[in-house]
Amino acid sequence: MNHFAANLRCLFNPESVAVIGASDKPDKLGFHVMKSLTEGGFGGIIVPVNPGTSEIMGIKVSASISDYNGRIDLAIVVLPAKLVSGVFRECVAKGVKGIVLITAGFKEIDDPAGADLHEGIARIVNEAGIPVIGPNTFGMINFHANLNASFTPEFSRIKKGGICFVSQSGGISHLLGFMAMRMDVGFSKIVGLGNRLNVDFPQMLDYLMVDPDTKVIVLYLEGVDDPRDLIETAKKYPAKKPVIAYKTGSSMVGDQASLSHTGSMAGRHEVYTGAFSQAGILNIDNSETLLDTAKAMALCPMPEGPGMAVLSGQAGPGMAACDLCEDHGLEIARFTGSTQQEINDLLPPLALRTNPVDMGPAWYNSSAIKGIVKAVMNDTNVDGIILLMMFASANVDAVRGISDLLKEWAQKKPLITCILSPPGIWDEQIKALEESGSLANYPTPERAAKAMVNLWKYRKMKTG
Amino acid sequence: MNHFAANLRCLFNPESVAVIGASDKPDKLGFHVMKSLTEGGFGGIIVPVNPGTSEIMGIKVSASISDYNGRIDLAIVVLPAKLVSGVFRECVAKGVKGIVLITAGFKEIDDPAGADLHEGIARIVNEAGIPVIGPNTFGMINFHANLNASFTPEFSRIKKGGICFVSQSGGISHLLGFMAMRMDVGFSKIVGLGNRLNVDFPQMLDYLMVDPDTKVIVLYLEGVDDPRDLIETAKKYPAKKPVIAYKTGSSMVGDQASLSHTGSMAGRHEVYTGAFSQAGILNIDNSETLLDTAKAMALCPMPEGPGMAVLSGQAGPGMAACDLCEDHGLEIARFTGSTQQEINDLLPPLALRTNPVDMGPAWYNSSAIKGIVKAVMNDTNVDGIILLMMFASANVDAVRGISDLLKEWAQKKPLITCILSPPGIWDEQIKALEESGSLANYPTPERAAKAMVNLWKYRKMKTG
Numbered sequence: 019m020n021h022f023a024a025n026l027r028c029l030f031n032p033e034s035v036a037v038i039g040a041s042d043k044p045d046k047l048g049f050h051v052m053k054s055l056t057e058g059g060f061g062g063i064i065v066p067v068n069p070g071t072s073e074i075m076g077i078k079v080s081a082s083i084s085d086y087n088g089r090i091d092l093a094i095v096v097l098p099a100k101l102v103s104g105v106f107r108e109c110v111a112k113g114v115k116g117i118v119l120i121t122a123g124f125k126e127i128d129d130p131a132g133a134d135l136h137e138g139i140a141r142i143v144n145e146a147g148i149p150v151i152g153p154n155t156f157g158m159i160n161f162h163a164n165l166n167a168s169f170t171p172e173f174s175r176i177k178k179g180g181i182c183f184v185s186q187s188g189g190i191s192h193l194l195g196f197m198a199m200r201m202d203v204g205f206s207k208i209v210g211l212g213n214r215l216n217v218d219f220p221q222m223l224d225y226l227m228v229d230p231d232t233k234v235i236v237l238y239l240e241g242v243d244d245p246r247d248l249i250e251t252a253k254k255y256p257a258k259k260p261v262i263a264y265k266t267g268s269s270m271v272g273d274q275a276s277l278s279h280t281g282s283m284a285g286r287h288e289v290y291t292g293a294f295s296q297a298g299i300l301n302i303d304n305s306e307t308l309l310d311t312a313k314a315m316a317l318c319p320m321p322e323g324p325g326m327a328v329l330s331g332q333a334g335p336g337m338a339a340c341d342l343c344e345d346h347g348l349e350i351a352r353f354t355g356s357t358q359q360e361i362n363d364l365l366p367p368l369a370l371r372t373n374p375v376d377m378g379p380a381w382y383n384s385s386a387i388k389g390i391v392k393a394v395m396n397d398t399n400v401d402g403i404i405l406l407m408m409f410a411s412a413n414v415d416a417v418r419g420i421s422d423l424l425k426e427w428a429q430k431k432p433l434i435t436c437i438l439s440p441p442g443i444w445d446e447q448i449k450a451l452e453e454s455g456s457l458a459n460y461p462t463p464e465r466a467a468k469a470m471v472n473l474w475k476y477r478k479m480k481t482g
Numbered sequence: 483m484n485h486f487a488a489n490l491r492c493l494f495n496p497e498s499v500a501v502i503g504a505s506d507k508p509d510k511l512g513f514h515v516m517k518s519l520t521e522g523g524f525g526g527i528i529v530p531v532n533p534g535t536s537e538i539m540g541i542k543v544s545a546s547i548s549d550y551n552g553r554i555d556l557a558i559v560v561l562p563a564k565l566v567s568g569v570f571r572e573c574v575a576k577g578v579k580g581i582v583l584i585t586a587g588f589k590e591i592d593d594p595a596g597a598d599l600h601e602g603i604a605r606i607v608n609e610a611g612i613p614v615i616g617p618n619t620f621g622m623i624n625f626h627a628n629l630n631a632s633f634t635p636e637f638s639r640i641k642k643g644g645i646c647f648v649s650q651s652g653g654i655s656h657l658l659g660f661m662a663m664r665m666d667v668g669f670s671k672i673v674g675l676g677n678r679l680n681v682d683f684p685q686m687l688d689y690l691m692v693d694p695d696t697k698v699i700v701l702y703l704e705g706v707d708d709p710r711d712l713i714e715t716a717k718k719y720p721a722k723k724p725v726i727a728y729k730t731g732s733s734m735v736g737d738q739a740s741l742s743h744t745g746s747m748a749g750r751h752e753v754y755t756g757a758f759s760q761a762g763i764l765n766i767d768n769s770e771t772l773l774d775t776a777k778a779m780a781l782c783p784m785p786e787g788p789g790m791a792v793l794s795g796q797a798g799p800g801m802a803a804c805d806l807c808e809d810h811g812l813e814i815a816r817f818t819g820s821t822q823q824e825i826n827d828l829l830p831p832l833a834l835r836t837n838p839v840d841m842g843p844a845w846y847n848s849s850a851i852k853g854i855v856k857a858v859m860n861d862t863n864v865d866g867i868i869l870l871m872m873f874a875s876a877n878v879d880a881v882r883g884i885s886d887l888l889k890e891w892a893q894k895k896p897l898i899t900c901i902l903s904p905p906g907i908w909d910e911q912i913k914a915l916e917e918s919g920s921l922a923n924y925p926t927p928e929r930a931a932k933a934m935v936n937l938w939k940y941r942k943m944k945t946g
Contacts, residue, residue, distance in 0.1 A: 170874045171874070172904035172906075175904065185798075187797060187798025187801075189798040189799040189800075189872050190799060192796075192873075193902060195904070196902050196904050199904055200905060200925075238798065266798065266802045266804075268805045268808070269801070269814065304806070306926050330653070332652055332653025332654075334657075334704060335657060337651075338654070338769060340730075341731070341732045342768070343733070345732070406653075408656040408657050408660065409656075410634045410635070438656075439660065440636035440659070440660050441639075441660075441663050442636075461661070462657065462661070462769050462770050463657070464768040
């Protein structure tokens with residue numbers, strides 16, 4: 019591992035963090051960064067830096083990082099742009115390993131002065147081999163290190179998991195983070211790349227491919243930069259970890275002079291997405307599906323083929339899932355004779371016992387439901403199972419009866435569920451199943467089916 | 483209004499309800515129906531009917547409806563199928579106005595005996611002009627009458643509103659109901675048609691077009707019935723109330739002999755959706771978009787044209803919304819000179835001030851945000867506004883500053899928002915805005931944009 023890469027690892031796993039521009043005033047970002055670090059439970063040393071105050075949130079403040087009598091691994095910088103180059107020189111002198119530069123007002127402001135500042139600070143850190151997340155970022159969070167190095171303390175509420183989100187947009191990062199809290203999806207890291215001084219998508223890919231906490235890599239991109247480096251980097255890891263990407267910027271928004279220079283945005287957008295597919299990156303076209311797909315990839319094995327079993331407590335949701343599967347390249351499997359026989363033995367003769375299976379007649383018989391799922395799981399024609407159950411207080415017992423087995427089942431083949439109840443009815447049990455890390459549960463049958471579609475698309479792209 | 487239609491209105495607005503098959507045992511549906519009625523706050527008379535017990539949930543039980551000494555408007559029947567024809571004769575004799583028949587085991591069981599029972603009971607009620615919701619249904623709920631005539635007590639938690647959902651599937655009804663609780667969407671009625679003894683989609687359309695509580699009519703359909711009656715009925719009301727429909731059953735599910743007889747399901751599916759469009763019914767292809775679209779239609783005026791203003795607190799969500807708009811027939815409007823001048827005066831020179839507008843630089847200045855929205859609302863090139871704001875504790879003040887004006891704005895042109903925060907941060911304020919009935923708020927920028935797309939699609943379909 020080279021010097022820069024070693025420093026990048028240290029940036030995400032520091033033992034000591036300085037907040038340069040820390041503040042005790044709630045209208046300053048330096049206040050919110052301090053809040054994120056302290057409330058996020060970071061176990062290392064926190065060093066607020068501010069020449070004008072002596073204590074912030076009960077922690078002794080240093081006037082500058084040079085004044086601090088100890089090592090600083092990570093510096094989070096929240097100062098006005100014009101002060102940054104001076105601070106960067108101090109960071110180099112102090113032996114800082116990595117920097118998160120939250121400050122805006124560099125290349126992105128479309129003013130030559132901003133671009134000059136950008137080049138100036140880049141020279142300082144590049145010579146020293148110090149990686150910088152930013153400028154113009156909300157920051158980053160390494161959940162497994164309890165390190166919330168962002169100005170959004172609420173990010174700390176997201177649970178630990180295997181998804182790393184690397185994003186060019188703070189807005190989309192917050193969107194996905196808030197969705198993750200509501201859907202109880204676990205992340206390893208969320209990284210706001212901002213204007214990418216020297217840490218861009220390729221550097222992040224190289225790091226994340228060897229990061230033991232990250233199972234699935236999720237990218238959000240926009241703009242018209244040359245994607246060649248990213249594509250070439252992704253190609254180095256053909257089968258290591260799934261990479262999925264959401265790229266916006268297909269719209270013409272013809273009004274904007276800055277875009278008219280680059281020719282057809284839509285055309286360029288297709289070049290991007292085509293290149294992503296060739297590099298083994300799965301293209302996703304909206305934020306909800308991005309999180310849904312990442313969740314399935316983090317929790318489920320990939321399907322070995324397109325054959326799906328759709329097991330539903332009610333006909334309608336089953337049909338909705340079947341429609342979506344067939345529209346997107348999955349197939350509704352034909353069961354083997356022995357599977358069909360087992361199902362016929364478990365369901366009354368007049369029920370719909372072929373695929374999609376109407377589990378309704380077995381509502382009050384969880385051992386029949388168990389038997390059906392087991393038979394289907396062992397069927398060689400079935401590559402994945404979509405299990406759908408809408409229930410309320412009248413039939414909570416049936417769902418309770420099968421919950422213990424859901425974990426076991428999910429290990430063999432992808433099992434994606436839409437187990438849904440009114441708020442307050444069995445919420446805790448569903449949450450417990452989700453938290454056990456073995457249930458990929460979704461709020462609608464179509465979203466469950468779409469997540470399975472994307473597992474199969476990814477698998478197919480990888481195997482040709 | 484004819485006798486049947488008058489009875490149908492009484493079915494949904496009864497003064498007295500009998501539950502034939504009421505029970506005090508939680509494993510019986512008759513228990514859950516009693517729970518729904520009593521906990522749902524129904525203000526009329528509830529008459530449990532059961533020959534084997536004297537009191538259920540503190541209410542005196544009648545051995546039969548004939549035994550009950552008073553008028554019965556609505557009878558909810560939860561008895562085994564073989565007992566239904568006898569009960570129906572009693573209902574006719576008693577002068578019952580309408581019946582909800584929850585019992586299953588008629589035509590749907592694919593056994594000639596079931597079909598015979600179905601025909602037999604149909605004759606009894608058709609002669610008497612008594613409308614029947616069902617058989618094989620969870621029931622129905624008339625929220626404005628506090629009447630939960632279903633076996634799912636939790637439906638009573640859905641708030642009152644202008645959307646009526648008429649569904650062929652109990653599963654999809656529960657799905658939409660649970661989603662509505664979580665998204666705080668208001669309904670007028672949810673009606674599970676079941677096997678449609680004599681109340682089918684056309685009868686419901688005729689009724690709902692004159693139902694003062696219903697603003698938007700939402701249909702869920704499946705199966706291969708002849709849609710001609712529905713189409714002809716919809717055509718009678720070309721501009722009265724919006725009707726949107728989700729139809730499943732496009733999948734081949736080749737395994738099923740019953741479907742192979744009808745030829746290409748996919749082909750028939752296209753015939754349906756094409757006919758719906760001609761009849762002015764907007765086709766929707768998944769349950770989430772169905773509820774999202776209904777919500778927008780219930781809360782917003784229709785856009786007069788395709789020109790959209792996208793105002794976003796962050797660039798990424800704005801781009802995501804623009805992409806989706808342009809992909810689906812909306813346009814990102816070019817502001818008039820005076821609008822552009824006003825925005826230029828309110829935002830710093832280096833911000834992105836053309837459409838989509840980057841409101842980021844105005845984050846801490848809610849009067850600037852107000853000024854921008856007002857200017858855009860008055861712009862003749864703008865037919866609708868999509869307002870996107872992801873915020874956490876660091877910038878809660880900016881959103882607080884504009885919340886009072888959101889109601890006022892939403893009256894002039896459609897204003898669809900994605901105002902999103904972490905759970906616990908400003909939830910109550912967003913909920914209050916949503917509950918004021920004037921904010922169509924969505925959990926992602928793309929879902930907000932898609933709702934606007936569907937308002938425009940509907941408007942365009944209606945005006946040619």
